[in-house]
Amino acid sequence: MAKMCVAIAAVLAVTALLQTSAAQTVHVVGDSLGWLVPPGGPIAYETWVDLQTFVVGDVLVFNFITGEQDVARVTKEAFNSCNSTNPIFLETTGPFNYTLDAAGEYYFIGTMDRHCYLGQKLAINVSASAGPTPSPQAPTPTPPRGPVTYIVGDALGWLVPPGGSIAYKTWAYGKTFLVGDVLVFNFANGTQDVAVVTEEAYDSCNTTTTIAVYATSPVKYTLATVGEYFFTSTYSRHCNLGQKLAINVTASSSATPPSTTTTPTPSSNPSSSVTSPVAGGPSAPPPQSSAPARAVLGFSSTLLLIALAVVH
Structure with a gap:
């Protein structure tokens, strides 16, 4: 009986280890921006964090140039005041990988000059596990609204942004x-x-073939259909340097059909006011495969059978 208990415990331990390993995620801090003084202040890293989910075992990758940046883990108080006097640890060689080995809050800053004050700071919250998938809830109805005009990049405008595509x-x-x-x-x-391109061209920055190109500013582009839209520039290396925008357009919440929606006043140059040629929306994402879970379950079952055979 004792041997059976030991064998079962071993199987459960191996299963837990496999599940933990499969769940590990590597997060590149700031994505293409890397770890530096971000354009526009700390909002860049705050936005990046909002798009992530951190669990124990995940890894943060801080990409920076050795000698130009560093990364320190600090307390919450030191984070808020940008005080790097007594860091929990300090790493000066990039890139640096940091494993999140416990649940809780983590705070990181750059200690060089005024880097922290200028926005080189990162605060995250780490959960013990990913947890069960929440039950789907009925979407909250969106109150009707008329068309909205968005100035791309606001005051930045449309150009090669400092710091890359994170802008x-x-x-x-x-x-x-x-x-x-x-x-x-x-x-x-x-x-x-402004070039309208496919998702593949957007990802690869290949503007050899485009859906449409507009060269006269300002370009007023009406989002006429549901789906994903991808914009970049055909100028040399502008896309690679971050002049690219991807958005997702959902159906109009207005009670008025889109075809009768009043569009903003067109510019004096007819070519600068355009309606999107993109047709249709993106296809539904494929269902998530359960193969990894089945593999873990099958492997665990095999170990259990072996353990039982040993006992007998």
């Missing part, structure tokens, strides 16, 4: 784009343009 990701984060809304791209004529 436009930050701008788009939290915004709701509906059919009938208008994007306004402000740029200096002759130095930029």
Whole structure:
């Protein structure tokens, strides 16, 4: 009987280990921005954190140039005051991988010069586990609204952003784009343009084939259909350097059909006021595979059978 208990305990331990390993996620801090003084202050890393879920066992990757940046883990009080006098640890060699080995709050800052004060700081909360999938809830009805005009990048405008594509990701984060809304791209004529491209071209920054290109500022682009939209520039390396925008457009919440929605006043140049040529929305994502779970269960069952055979 004692041997059986030991064998079962071993099987359960192996199963837990496999599940923990499978759940580990590597988070590259700031994505393409990396770890530096972010353009626009701490909102860049705050936005990045809002898009992540951290659990014990996950790994943070801080990408930075050795000698130009560093990363320190500090207390909450030191984080709030940007006090790097007594850090919990300090790493000066990049890139640096940090494993989240316990649940709770973690605080990181850059200690060089005024880097922390300028926004090089990161606060995250780590859960013990990913937890069960929450039960689906009925969506809250969105009150009707008319078309909204969005100035892409706000005061930044449409250009190669400092710090890379995180600037436009930050701008788009939290915004709701509906059919009938208008994007306004402000740029200096002759130095930029706006290209509508496919997702593949967006990801690879390949502007050889485009859906449409607009070269006269300001470009007023009406979102006419539901789905994903991808914008970049055809100018050399502008896309690679971060001049790219991806958004998702949902159906209009207005009681008025999109075809009767009043569009903003067009610009004096007819070519600068356009309606999206993109048709249809994105296909539904494929159902998540349960193969890893079945594999773990099957492996555990095999170990259990072996253990029982040993006992007998």
